[in-house]
Amino acid sequence: MLPIAVDAMGGDNAPDAIVAGARRAVEERGIPVVLVGRRDELGDVGDIDVIEASEVIAMDADPGSSVRTMKDSSLVRAAEAVRDGHASAMVSAGNTGATMASALLRTGRIKGVSRPAIATPIPGPTGEPTVLLDAGANAECRAEWLVQFAQMGAVFSKARFGIDRPRIGLLSIGEEAGKGSPLVKEAWALLDEVDWSAQGAEWIGNVEGRDLMADEADVVVTDGFTGNVALKTLEGAAKNIINALLQAFDSSDEAREGAAMLLPALAPLYERFNADSYGGAMLLGTKGVCIISHGSSKDVAMLNAISVASEMVNGDLVGKIAGAVNA
Amino acid sequence: MLPIAVDAMGGDNAPDAIVAGARRAVEERGIPVVLVGRRDELGDVGDIDVIEASEVIAMDADPGSSVRTMKDSSLVRAAEAVRDGHASAMVSAGNTGATMASALLRTGRIKGVSRPAIATPIPGPTGEPTVLLDAGANAECRAEWLVQFAQMGAVFSKARFGIDRPRIGLLSIGEEAGKGSPLVKEAWALLDEVDWSAQGAEWIGNVEGRDLMADEADVVVTDGFTGNVALKTLEGAAKNIINALLQAFDSSDEAREGAAMLLPALAPLYERFNADSYGGAMLLGTKGVCIISHGSSKDVAMLNAISVASEMVNGDLVGKIAGAVNA
Numbered sequence: 001m002l003p004i005a006v007d008a009m010g011g012d013n014a015p016d017a018i019v020a021g022a023r024r025a026v027e028e029r030g031i032p033v034v035l036v037g038r039r040d041e042l043g044d045v046g047d048i049d050v051i052e053a054s055e056v057i058a059m060d061a062d063p064g065s066s067v068r069t070m071k072d073s074s075l076v077r078a079a080e081a082v083r084d085g086h087a088s089a090m091v092s093a094g095n096t097g098a099t100m101a102s103a104l105l106r107t108g109r110i111k112g113v114s115r116p117a118i119a120t121p122i123p124g125p126t127g128e129p130t131v132l133l134d135a136g137a138n139a140e141c142r143a144e145w146l147v148q149f150a151q152m153g154a155v156f157s158k159a160r161f162g163i164d165r166p167r168i169g170l171l172s173i174g175e176e177a178g179k180g181s182p183l184v185k186e187a188w189a190l191l192d193e194v195d196w197s198a199q200g201a202e203w204i205g206n207v208e209g210r211d212l213m214a215d216e217a218d219v220v221v222t223d224g225f226t227g228n229v230a231l232k233t234l235e236g237a238a239k240n241i242i243n244a245l246l247q248a249f250d251s252s253d254e255a256r257e258g259a260a261m262l263l264p265a266l267a268p269l270y271e272r273f274n275a276d277s278y279g280g281a282m283l284l285g286t287k288g289v290c291i292i293s294h295g296s297s298k299d300v301a302m303l304n305a306i307s308v309a310s311e312m313v314n315g316d317l318v319g320k321i322a323g324a325v326n327a
Numbered sequence: 328m329l330p331i332a333v334d335a336m337g338g339d340n341a342p343d344a345i346v347a348g349a350r351r352a353v354e355e356r357g358i359p360v361v362l363v364g365r366r367d368e369l370g371d372v373g374d375i376d377v378i379e380a381s382e383v384i385a386m387d388a389d390p391g392s393s394v395r396t397m398k399d400s401s402l403v404r405a406a407e408a409v410r411d412g413h414a415s416a417m418v419s420a421g422n423t424g425a426t427m428a429s430a431l432l433r434t435g436r437i438k439g440v441s442r443p444a445i446a447t448p449i450p451g452p453t454g455e456p457t458v459l460l461d462a463g464a465n466a467e468c469r470a471e472w473l474v475q476f477a478q479m480g481a482v483f484s485k486a487r488f489g490i491d492r493p494r495i496g497l498l499s500i501g502e503e504a505g506k507g508s509p510l511v512k513e514a515w516a517l518l519d520e521v522d523w524s525a526q527g528a529e530w531i532g533n534v535e536g537r538d539l540m541a542d543e544a545d546v547v548v549t550d551g552f553t554g555n556v557a558l559k560t561l562e563g564a565a566k567n568i569i570n571a572l573l574q575a576f577d578s579s580d581e582a583r584e585g586a587a588m589l590l591p592a593l594a595p596l597y598e599r600f601n602a603d604s605y606g607g608a609m610l611l612g613t614k615g616v617c618i619i620s621h622g623s624s625k626d627v628a629m630l631n632a633i634s635v636a637s638e639m640v641n642g643d644l645v646g647k648i649a650g651a652v653n654a
Contacts, residue, residue, distance in 0.1 A: 181467055229535075234564045236537030241568055244599075252591075254588050259589060260585070261582065262589070265582040
C-alpha cells in the first residue's frame with residue numbers, strides 16, 4: 001500500500017502530537033505513513049519519510065484563498081501527494097475548510113459526484129455510530145445533492161462500521177413526509193423514489209435531531225448548514241454536561257470517593273462518547289480518501305485517523321462511492 | 328389578575344398531571360387558574376373554575392386543520408378565553424403546532440409583528456438559560472423576521488431571567504460575519520444595523536451550536552427549522568448521555584454505592600438541566616401570553632409553567648414586545 005500522507009502542521013497540538021500519532025501508526029500497526037511539513041520542526045520522526053512543505057495554513061485562515069495562494073503549504077502538498085500517486089490518502093487535523101479545498105482542488109471530484117460532503121460519525125449509547133452528512137462542506141444545498149449524500153453515506157456506513165443494510169434518514173422537524181423546509185420536502189420526494197434495496201440500503205424517511213445519538217438511523221442526510229449546527233450543538237451539549245459532571249465529581253471528599261467507585265463503570269462510556277475514538281470526519285466524493293480530524297486531536301486520535309484511512313484505502317471506498325453514485 | 332387558562336386535556340399525562348399542577352398553582356402560590364376541558368374527566372378540581380370544551384386535539388393531529396374544525400376543543404376555547412378577556416394567559420402541554428395556531432388565530436398577532444416565534448430557554452452549567460428562538464414556529468423565515476425575533480427575545484430574556492442587557496447572537500456555522508447560509512448572511516447585515524443599545528441589548532454577531540449551552544449569548548436567533556433541529560439535537564444528546572450514566576450508576580453494587588455518595592452533588596445539576604424546571608417554551612408575538620409546555624410535563628412542570636405565565640402577565644410582556652418591535 002502507498003503511504004498515508006499526514007499533515008504534520010495541522011491542528012492545535014501540531015506538530016508534536018501529529019508526529020507521535022504517525023509514529024504509533026507505523027510502529028504499532030505497521031501502516032505506511034509519510035509526513036508533510038517543515039522537516040526542521042518535526043523532531044524525531046523515526047523512519048518516516050517527510051515531504052517538505054514550507055508553508056502552514058492557519059486554523060482560522062480563509063480556506064479558498066489560502067489554498068490558492070499557499071502552494072507550498074503542508075495541506076496542498078499532502079493533497080498533491082495523493083493526486084500524483086505518492087500517497088494513498090490524506091489526514092489532517094488542520095483547518096477543515098482548507099483540508100476540504102485542498103482535496104477538492106488537487107485530487108478532484110469522483111466522476112458523477114455533484115458535491116463532496118463531510119461525513120461525521122456520531123456515537124450513541126448503543127449500537128454503531130450514526131453517520132451524519134453533510135456536516136459542513138456545503139452551506140447551501142440542492143435536493144439532488146442530498147440523494148448523493150445518502151448514497152455516499154450508505155457506502156461509508158458499510159465500509160467503516162460494517163452495517164449490512166444502512167438505514168437512511170433525512171433530518172427534519174417532524175417524522176411525517178410533509179414536515180420541514182422546502183429543501184427537505186423536495187429531498188424527501190427524491191429520496192423516496194430511489195430503489196434503495198438495489199443499493200443494499202433502506203430508506204426510513206424523516207428523522208429528528210433527537211435521533212442523531214439514538215439507534216434510529218445509520219445514515220442521516222442534511223444540508224451542510226443544518227448538519228454543522230446539529231453537530232456543534234451536540235458536541236457542545238456533551239462537553240457542557242460532562243464538564244458539569246466532572247465538577248460535581250470533584251466537589252467534596254465524599255463525591256470524590258463515590259466517583260472513584262464509579263470509574264470502572266464510566267470508563268467504557270467515556271471511550272464510546274470520545275470523538276478521538278473515531279478518528280475524525282471523512283470527506284466523501286473526492287478522488288482520494290481524505291480524513292478531517294478534530295483540531296484538538298492528540299496522538300491517539302491521529303493513530304485512529306491513520307488506521308481508518310488505511311482501512312478505507314484497502315476497502316476501496318473511493319471505487320465503491322463511484323459505483324454507487326453512477327449505478 | 329384574570330386567571331390563567333390551562334388546557335386540561337393537553338399532554339401525555341393529561342388530565343391528571345395538569346389538574347394536579349393547576350391545583351398546586353392555586354393552593355401553594357395563590358395564582359388564579361381556570362381549567363379548560365371535559366369537566367367529567369377532570370376528577371377533583373378543588374375550587375378551580377372549568378370552561379367546558381368537548382373536543383380534544385390529539386398530540387399528533389394536523390395543527391391547522393384541527394384548530395379550524397375543532398371549534399369546541401380545549402385549546403381553541405383556552406385561546407378564546409384570552410381573546411374575550413376571561414383569562415390573562417394560556418398554558419398547554421398539548422400539540423405544539425395546534426397551541427400556536429389557536430393562539431395565533433384566536434388572539435392574533437401583536438401589531439407590527441410579522442411572525443410569532445417559539446422561544447425556548449436552554450439551560451447551561453452556569454449562568455441564566457439562553458433563549459433560543461425560533462424553536463419551530465416558522466420552518467421558513469425571512470431575514471427581517473429574525474430581527475424581530477431578536478427584539479422579542481431580548482424583551483423576554485429581561486422579563487423572564489432578569490438579564491439587564493441581553494447579548495444577542497445569530498446561529499451560524501462560523502463566528503465570522505461572512506459565514507453561513509444566504510439567510511444568515513442577510514440577517515447578519517440587518518441585525519448589525521440595529522441600534523441595540525437603544526433597546527437595552529447587545530449584538531454579539533454569529534454564534535455556533537456549541538454556544539447554546541454555554542454562557543456566550545442570552546438570546547440566539549435562527550429560523551424555525553434550524554432552531555427546532557438544534558433544540559431536539561440538544562434534548563436527544565442530554566437524554567442519551569444521562570440514560571447512559573444512569574445505567575452505569577446501576578451496573579454493579581460498587582457503582583450503586585458510589586452513585587449514592589454522589590447524589591448530593593448531582594441533584595442540583597439534575598434540577599438545572601431538567602426541562603421541567605423552566606416551565607416550557609413561550610410563544611412570542613401574539614396578543615396574549617401563551618406557554619407551550621413539553622408533552623411529557625408532570626405536575627411540577629405545569630406548576631412552573633403557570634407561575635411563569637403569571638409573572639409574564641404581571642410584567643406586561645405583551646406590551647413590552649409591542650413597544651420593542653414598534654420602536
